[in-house]
Amino acid sequence: MLNLKNLNIYRGSRIVFSGLNAEIKTSTLTLIKGKNGSGKSTLLRTIAGLTPIEGGEINQNGVNIFHAKEQWVRKLIFIDNKNGLSDELTVRENLLTWVKIKGWDTNKENLVLALESVGMQKYMNFYISQCSDGLKKRAALARLYFSFFNEVDFWLLDEPTNALDHSSYLLLQSLLSKFIKMKGSILIASHDKKSLIKDYDTLDIDKLRNVKTI
Amino acid sequence: MNNKELNWIYLFISHIKRDILINSRSLFDIVSIFGFMLLIIILFPMGIGPIQEKLDIVSNAVLWIGLIIAIIPSLEKMIQRDYTNGWLDQIATSPIPLEIVLLAKSISHWIIVIIPLIITSPIFAILLGLEFNQIPWLILSMSIGGLSICFIGIIGAALILGARRGNVLLPVIILPLIIPILIFGVGVNESIKIGLSPLPNLFLLIAFSLIYLVISPFISAILIRIAISR
Numbered sequence: 001m002l003n004l005k006n007l008n009i010y011r012g013s014r015i016v017f018s019g020l021n022a023e024i025k026t027s028t029l030t031l032i033k034g035k036n037g038s039g040k041s042t043l044l045r046t047i048a049g050l051t052p053i054e055g056g057e058i059n060q061n062g063v064n065i066f067h068a069k070e071q072w073v074r075k076l077i078f079i080d081n082k083n084g085l086s087d088e089l090t091v092r093e094n095l096l097t098w099v100k101i102k103g104w105d106t107n108k109e110n111l112v113l114a115l116e117s118v119g120m121q122k123y124m125n126f127y128i129s130q131c132s133d134g135l136k137k138r139a140a141l142a143r144l145y146f147s148f149f150n151e152v153d154f155w156l157l158d159e160p161t162n163a164l165d166h167s168s169y170l171l172l173q174s175l176l177s178k179f180i181k182m183k184g185s186i187l188i189a190s191h192d193k194k195s196l197i198k199d200y201d202t203l204d205i206d207k208l209r210n211v212k213t214i
Numbered sequence: 215m216n217n218k219e220l221n222w223i224y225l226f227i228s229h230i231k232r233d234i235l236i237n238s239r240s241l242f243d244i245v246s247i248f249g250f251m252l253l254i255i256i257l258f259p260m261g262i263g264p265i266q267e268k269l270d271i272v273s274n275a276v277l278w279i280g281l282i283i284a285i286i287p288s289l290e291k292m293i294q295r296d297y298t299n300g301w302l303d304q305i306a307t308s309p310i311p312l313e314i315v316l317l318a319k320s321i322s323h324w325i326i327v328i329i330p331l332i333i334t335s336p337i338f339a340i341l342l343g344l345e346f347n348q349i350p351w352l353i354l355s356m357s358i359g360g361l362s363i364c365f366i367g368i369i370g371a372a373l374i375l376g377a378r379r380g381n382v383l384l385p386v387i388i389l390p391l392i393i394p395i396l397i398f399g400v401g402v403n404e405s406i407k408i409g410l411s412p413l414p415n416l417f418l419l420i421a422f423s424l425i426y427l428v429i430s431p432f433i434s435a436i437l438i439r440i441a442i443s444r
Contacts, residue, residue: 011444048307051443070309078307082300088239089232097232101308101315103221 001026001061002047002154002185008055009039009046016042020056022203024187026153029180029197032189034205040189041080043205044156047187048078074103075151080158083140087129091120091139094128098143104150114145118171133163141168144175147184155179155186161196173197225310226318233322236295243288244327251284251331255338266343273342274352274403278396280338281356282363285327286385289367290374292323293438297375302442312438313431316372320364320430328360348403351412355402355419359395362423365430366391372437376444394422 002024009017016039024030034040045051047058049069058065065072085094095114099106115121118138128136137160144155161169176186177197188196237244258276262268293316296302305315335356336349344352370388374380401415 045443048303050303050306073307074309076307078303080300080303082298082303084300084304086232086236086295086299086301088236093232093235097228098304100228101225101305101310103225103309 002065003059004056005059006056007046007053007058009042009051010054011042011051017205020205020208022208024185024203025201026185027180027183029176029186029188029200030203031200032187032203032205034189034191036191038205040191040205041158044078044080044158044187044189047154048076048156049073050078076154076156077143077147077152078156079140079143079160081162083136085128085136085139087127090125090127091115091131091135091142092124094139095142099146102146102150104146110146110149114142117145117175118142119168134165134168137163138168138171141172141175144179147179148182153185155184157186157188159190159192160188161190161192169196222310222314226314229310229315229318230322230325233319234326237322237326243291244330247284247288247327248330248334251280251338254280254283255341259342269343270407273344274400274407276342277335277338277344277352278356278359278400281331281360282392282396284331285360285363286367286388287381288323288327289364289388290371290381290384292319292364292368293371293375293434294380297438297441302438306439306442312435316368316434316438317431320368321361323367324361324364328357328364332357332360344403348406351402351406351416355399355412355416358416358419358423359399362395362419362426363392365423365426366395368434369430369437372434372441375438375441391426395419398422 004020004022004024007017007020008015009020020043032040032043042051046053047065049066049072053066060072084098089097092111092115095111096106099111112121112124115124118141120135120138120142123131123135123139126135128139131139141160146152147155160172164172173196179186180197255276258272258280259269262272293302296305305312332353335352339349339352366388369391370384373387374383377383398415398419402412402419405412405415
């Protein structure tokens with residue numbers, strides 16, 4: 001269970017959330033819904049520990065995640081629309097360096113399995129600068145597969161279906177349901193109406209939003 | 215605990231390798247830095263005229279200023295690319311400390327950009343008519359000075375992340391910090407020229423480099439955390 005208590009989040013001088021309260025269940029997919037610019041990505045970045053909070057706290061099983069930030073980031077995978085891929089490296093090298101900074105085991109078989117899980121084995125030695133947006137997204141999503149060998153609790157995905165074709169959409173769906181079966185929790189920010197899997201929770205931030213107009 | 219520390223060293227080295235790999239795939243950037251420095255070194259004597267004594271007075275300073283001006287434009291790229299493509303977000307959501315990554319970045323920049331310039335510096339020295347006994351000292355002082363310019367540069371590069379016209383701002387921000395490096399760096403070879411020991415200047419150069427080594431990863435990590443929180 002992830003508890004968001006009385007969150008205040010600012011971006012510059014703009015108040016994005018003030019007094020936001022929400023609960024995010026574990027072992028489920030939670031879809032963060034909201035209009036463009038409503039703060040979906042900001043909320044996700046906050047939970048990932050990238051954007052600082054001005055007030056309130058986020059607790060996981062009663063423990064404030066920012067007090068044990070190193071343990072918290074160890075157990076999550078965050079992918080947004082910037083992907084975090086270097087143009088000058090190949091798809092495989094990008095995945096390899098990412099696994100290394102996570103401090104995980106980098107054996108060849110796992111790497112190939114991860115690339116296969118998103119159908120990227122053919123493009124393994126392509127430079128990211130040669131890849132289309134869809135291929136880049138898939139190269140980024142290949143990271144998710146490493147949660148099946150390592151201890152990962154949370155996936156934070158910002159618009160993961162952007163630029164994906166139908167077959168990769170299906171591959172992503174199977175990754176998501178496999179992770180849910182493994183008691184993993186997924187948070188997806190999306191303006192997409194339809195959900196990726198059948199059972200899911202929604203967090204409609206347009207309704208939760210409680211901005212006091214001063 | 216011991217295991218964890220070892221792990222950090224491994225991560226540090228693998229991040230240096232990554233940055234060198236990335237830079238080696240855009241070799242043109244490095245060649246253009248070399249070309250720029252060569253241009254400065256060639257143009258200067260031509261501007262001064264054919265009197266060797268005049269050139270002797272300024273040759274050390276020209277070498278150092280050439281080095282500094284040639285590498286300043288490359289400093290911004292140290293973290294700009296990784297900021298725009300989201301790699302820094304991935305670093306921030308992983309257990310590796312940002313400070314270690316930034317230290318790795320400045321050292322890999324030194325290896326891939328400064329070392330080639332240092333290796334070719336005897337050519338520059340001959341072009342400016344430096345005596346041969348000065349060249350080892352030149353190489354030594356430029357290696358140390360170049361490393362500290364990388365440490366300073368990463369602070370500047372972190373400060374201008376996300377700013378428009380950052381490339382204009384960067385030299386203005388870091389030049390005051392480079393001045394001590396320039397003074398003591400030039401001082402090393404100037405003291406040989408007048409027959410004194412180069413060691414006092416060299417030690418001061420090392421002292422400044424150590425100061426920058428200590429502060430640079432921490433300051434730039436703070437600045438980057440601010441930049442990615444926006």
